[in-house]
Amino acid sequence: MALEQNFKTLDVRDHLAATQMRGRNITFLDDFSRDQLDALFQAARQLEPFMRTGLDLLRGKVLYTLFFQPSTRTRCSHEDAMLRLGGSVITESDPLHNSSAAKNESLYDSLRVTSEYADVIVMRHPDDREALGALAELEGHVSPVISGGYGHVTHPTQGLLDCYTCWRAFGDLSRVTVAIATPDLSRARSGQSFALALAAMGAKIIYTGTSELRTPAVVRDKLVRMGAQFEEHFDLSESQNKELYIERSVDLIYLPGCSVKKDDPNREDFVKTMANYYLGMETLQEIRQKTGKVVGVHHSLPRNPGEFDFGIDNTEHQLYFRAIGFSVAIRMALLCAVVGVN
Incomplete structure (x- = not known):
């Protein structure tokens, strides 16, 4: 077996870059190829040893979790992940009562506003059409939004x-x-x-x-x-x-x-x-x-x-x-x- 020119020590940033997910909304997984998902999985495996001890890859970054439906595992694991990466979390687990959604603020406006506070949003919403429609209108104007479950079709x-x-x-x-x-x-x-x-x-x-x-x-x-x-x-x-x-x-x-x-x-x-x-x-x-x-x-x-x-x-x-x-x-x-x- 011949040595390859790109032989070097492992760097999680190489795998993260190979996912080509930077700045993208995560809605349906057919948006990504086998190579992109494999790169994400390789990065995750490299990060496994730091799930408890943490590391500062996202220090100074803010995650906003916006959950219009109940959640334990999805919301908490994303919040835990951001904290382990050295970032911060703003959480809203009951927006219909605790946020301006209770005042009839549109999802479009809610996302546009919260994007001013956060570098990335994880959102769960009961209506996939409303969620996807708002994101289509907002493309290029908000922080990337990761679906924590939209309607009955995508998680x-x-x-x-x-x-x-x-x-x-x-x-x-x-x-x-x-x-x-x-x-x-x-x-x-x-x-x-x-x-x-x-x-x-x-x-x-x-x-x-x-x-x-x-x-x-x-x-x-x-x-x-x-x-x-x-x-x-x-x-x-x-x-x-x-x-x-x-x-x-x-x-x-x-x-x-x-x-x-x-x-x-x-x-x-x-x-x-x-x-x-x-x-x-x-x-x-x-x-x-x-x-x-x-x-x-x-x-x-x-x-x-x-x-x-x-x-x-x-x-x-x-x-x-x-x-x-x-x-x-x-x-x-x-x-x-x-x-x-x-």
């Missing part, structure tokens, strides 16, 4: 975390098959963002859901344009889903979780249908016996009883709590990539 930071966790667990994702299983693919924004990231990295995607609540057209169209390897299965029973996992030799089963709130009149129907997607230890053991694979189980959290066997928590299959351990590193990398590090 790119969750998709990046899930894909990064998968990348750390399995390595080359072009050799990995992931099943995304839920009764409601239409509102599974974490699963859909994960799918876009997986597609960019060359993984194979197996959807299993209900024919009445399919993947949103905007996401499906993106997968088609990407040339993604994906297939869709509908209205399978629990035993049929198990056979699907075995036949397709899946490496990971991803459960996007229940997006139907407690007071939603459709929640009872969702819970009943969820039984067909229940994942128990017996299924994982049978898959291992027939394929030799220790299949990973991932969930976007928060979880609900009846989605899967909570006994998986303390087994080698569990990835959902392990992913939390990676969340600060990938969000440190994302903030550095978007804000820029000199």
Whole structure:
């Protein structure tokens, strides 16, 4: 093997620059190539040792978190990441009561104002059309905005975390098959963002859901344009889903979780249908016996009883709590990539 001219010590700034994310809004993950996502993941891995001790890559920079919907993991991990990078945080977790949104200020005006305070914004909003529309109008006039979840269709930071966790667990994702299983693919924004990231990295995607609540057209169209390897299965029973996992030799089963709130009149129907997607230890053991694979189980959290066997928590299959351990590193990398590090 010959020495290369560019052989040198590692520098996280090289990977951050290669993402080409500086100054960009983060909305849908098909906006980025495999090489760009790989560069982000390489940067995150270099930042993992500093998740607790911190380093001053973004000293003097300010993050504003604007969350119109409840959040624990997404908001707190971004805030933690910015603080670990030496930056500062302004947080608004209830803007409809605590900000000028309560006075009927438009989202356009809110973002334009808060951009004067912050170098980067992480926003969660219940209406994807309103959020994306405001950002289109504001392009070039506000600080970069990272989506912490818009409507039911996109949650790119969750998709990046899930894909990064998968990348750390399995390595080359072009050799990995992931099943995304839920009764409601239409509102599974974490699963859909994960799918876009997986597609960019060359993984194979197996959807299993209900024919009445399919993947949103905007996401499906993106997968088609990407040339993604994906297939869709509908209205399978629990035993049929198990056979699907075995036949397709899946490496990971991803459960996007229940997006139907407690007071939603459709929640009872969702819970009943969820039984067909229940994942128990017996299924994982049978898959291992027939394929030799220790299949990973991932969930976007928060979880609900009846989605899967909570006994998986303390087994080698569990990835959902392990992913939390990676969340600060990938969000440190994302903030550095978007804000820029000199």
